[in-house]
Amino acid sequence: xxxxxxxxxxxxxxxxxxxxxxxxxxxxxxxxxxxxxxxxxxxxxxxxxxxxxxxxxxxxxxxxxxxxxxxxxxxxxxxxxxxxxxxxxxxxxxxxxxxxxxxxxxxxxxxxxxxxxxxxxxxxxxxxxxxxxxxxxxxxxxxxxxxxxxxxxxxxxxxxxxxxxxxxxxxxxxxxxxxxxxxxxxxxxxxxxxxxxxxxxxxxxxxxxxxxxxxxxxxxxxxxxxxxxxxxxxxxxxxxxxxxxxxxxxxxxxxxxxxxxxxxxxxxxxxxxxxxxxxxxxxxxxxxxxxxxxxxxxxxxxxxxxxxxxxxxxxxxxxxxxxxxxxxxxxxxxxxxxxxxxxxxxxxxxxxxxxxxxxxxxxxxxxxxxxxxxxxxxxxxxxxxxxxxxxxxxxxxxxxxxxxxxxxxxxxxxxxxxxxxxxxxxxxxxxxxxxxxxxxxxx
Numbered sequence: 001x002x003x004x005x006x007x008x009x010x011x012x013x014x015x016x017x018x019x020x021x022x023x024x025x026x027x028x029x030x031x032x033x034x035x036x037x038x039x040x041x042x043x044x045x046x047x048x049x050x051x052x053x054x055x056x057x058x059x060x061x062x063x064x065x066x067x068x069x070x071x072x073x074x075x076x077x078x079x080x081x082x083x084x085x086x087x088x089x090x091x092x093x094x095x096x097x098x099x100x101x102x103x104x105x106x107x108x109x110x111x112x113x114x115x116x117x118x119x120x121x122x123x124x125x126x127x128x129x130x131x132x133x134x135x136x137x138x139x140x141x142x143x144x145x146x147x148x149x150x151x152x153x154x155x156x157x158x159x160x161x162x163x164x165x166x167x168x169x170x171x172x173x174x175x176x177x178x179x180x181x182x183x184x185x186x187x188x189x190x191x192x193x194x195x196x197x198x199x200x201x202x203x204x205x206x207x208x209x210x211x212x213x214x215x216x217x218x219x220x221x222x223x224x225x226x227x228x229x230x231x232x233x234x235x236x237x238x239x240x241x242x243x244x245x246x247x248x249x250x251x252x253x254x255x256x257x258x259x260x261x262x263x264x265x266x267x268x269x270x271x272x273x274x275x276x277x278x279x280x281x282x283x284x285x286x287x288x289x290x291x292x293x294x295x296x297x298x299x300x301x302x303x304x305x306x307x308x309x310x311x312x313x314x315x316x317x318x319x320x321x322x323x324x325x326x327x328x329x330x331x332x333x334x335x336x337x338x339x340x341x342x343x344x345x346x347x348x349x350x351x352x353x354x355x356x357x358x359x360x361x362x363x364x365x366x367x368x369x370x371x372x373x374x375x376x377x378x379x380x381x382x383x384x385x386x387x388x389x390x391x392x393x394x395x396x397x398x399x400x401x402x403x404x405x406x407x408x409x410x411x412x413x414x415x416x417x418x419x420x421x422x423x424x425x426x427x428x429x430x431x432x433x434x435x436x437x438x439x440x441x442x443x
Contacts, residue, residue, distance in 0.1 A: 011035045011257040013438050014247045016232045016272070019047025020424060021416040021431040022263035023215040023226075024076055028435025030224035031079070034442060037255060038219065039247065041231035044209065045216045047265070048390060049424065051209025054382050057329060057342050058207030059295045061385040063424060064326055064344055065090060065308070066208060069198035070425035071138060072432055077211060080218040082204065088331045089200040092307030096171060097369055099313050105168075107200040117312075122164040129158060133194035141194055142421060144187040148396050151177070154186035171310040175324045178289035178390055179350050185396040188421055195425075203331045235260060235272055235412065243410050244276075259438045263415035263431060267389055276409050283403040285392030285418055292320075292347050292355030294362050295382040297340035298327075302366065302373055306331045311365070318361040318368075320347045320354060325362075343379070350393070355386050391422035405434055413437050 015026045018040025029036040044050055048062035066073065068087060077087070093106040096117050103117030112118075112127045133141060149157075151173065155165055165182075174180035176192055204210035216226045231250040238245050246256040262269055266284050274281045302325075303309070309325040316322070324346040329336060345362040349355055359381050366375050392398070399421055405413050415434035417426035 011037050012442050013259040014255050014257040015261045015263055016247060017263035018045040020049055021427040023212055024428045024431025025261050025263055025415050025434045026219050026224055027215050028432055030219045030222035032439045036224040038226045039230045039232060040228055043229060046209045046212030049208045049212055051207030054297055055340050057340055059342055060207045062387055063208050065201040065203055066424055067195040068200055068202045069195045072429040073425050076428050080214040082214050086205040087202040088205055089202050090331055092305040095307050095309050096168060096312040097309055117168050118164050122161055125158060125160055130197040133190045134197040138191055141191040142187055145185045145400055149186045150183045150396060151186055151189040152182035166314055167312050171312040174348060178291050178348050180348055184394045188394045203328060205332050237276060244412050258442055259411045261413045261415050261434050265389055266392055266418045277407045280403040280407045283401055285398060287393040288389040289391050289393045290349045290388050291390045292349055292358055292384055292386045294345045294358045294384045296343040297380045297382055298343055299339050299378045301341045302327055302343060318364045320358055320361055322361050322365045323348050358384055394422055405437055
């Protein structure tokens with residue numbers, strides 16, 4: 001922005017990072033009438049919730065489903081105008097394939113009662129636990145981080161059998177948490193279970209990137225700027241180091257602003273924040289949960305249901321292990337007569353796993369599960385999307401040690417799931433919180 005005489009005009013806020021946290025922050029500021037400029041190094045908005053297109057079909061690059069009950073995310077979706085009809089439910093629920101059967105857990109409130117993948121006592125335990133957490137607020141659930149209590153420890157303490165944990169809970173929550181060890185703190189697990197109990201998982205009709213694209217459009221419509229393909233190299237401090245005067249970009253510009261919001265993933269935040277606030281940097285989460293997703297275009301459907309397929313086999317022979325398959329076009333384009341039919345296959349690589357050979361491993365798994373499907377003739381690989389730091393691992397005690405939104409620098413605010421919890425909801429909620437802080441600080 002330039003003022004009279006060509007002199008650079010100071011913005012109200014520069015937001016660094018175009019993931020859902022940065023977008024939620026910029027949207028809140030633009031809606032409040034603030035002059036906001038968001039910059040991101042990626043080719044499109046969304047970060048880990050980005051969508052690309054293949055022959056007219058959306059292909060999600062990271063996160064694949066959204067829990068519709070996420071409260072702050074729901075508010076953002078409404079605010080940017082995405083119709084509820086465009087949030088397509090995973091109506092068939094989850095199918096657990098272990099080589100012997102394929103029990104399906106539906107999405108209705110009574111689905112657990114008829115779920116054949118659990119025996120009677122475990123069905124009762126899961127139904128009781130689901131009802132218990134569904135009655136509590138998200139904030140109260142997230143506050144209960146008992147020292148040393150992991151998800152697996154909690155589940156065994158509640159009496160769940162080995163069969164329930166290995167055949168159902170580990171395959172399902174291992175994918176949600178990106179951690180088959182179920183080592184996340186039990187409070188965070190209960191929060192996720194409550195969100196599942198309150199509403200179905202959904203996929204926007206144009207993929208998860210639809211949320212980012214619509215939010216970007218809403219920011220621009222309200223007078224804000226969203227600039228992509230611009231890498232931020234430094235946050236420029238004043239002579240005393242107490243304030244940031246602007247954001248330095250790789251193309252040599254200095255974007256000046258009264259307030260700066262840093263809304264990038266933990267490794268990038270560490271690099272930019274370390275010279276300015278070592279104490280907050282030391283609190284950034286460092287333990288990464290990682291995943292890789294292979295995307296395929298199928299000439300005919302592999303399966304017809306609007307569900308996800310979970311690999312519930314304890315010792316799957318494919319390496320890397322394929323943990324989830326989702327034919328997303330069944331959900332986003334139900335009944336479409338023509339292909340391509342998009343299949344996403346995710347491997348949880350947390351703990352040092354590799355994505356090498358994932359495309360071949362998916363083919364081997366499909367041939368084992370569906371030997372009559374001509375995989376070689378019908379499946380076209382699109383790409384493999386690797387996320388070495390897909391999210392941080394919320395091990396017991398980690399969330400309590402995260403940095404807050406305020407830093408030692410007067411006008412620098414942090415946003416992102418690294419300040420809350422590692423989910424889409426955590427990112428969006430942190431962005432909304434940062435917008436409120438910045439708006440209150442600007443005269």
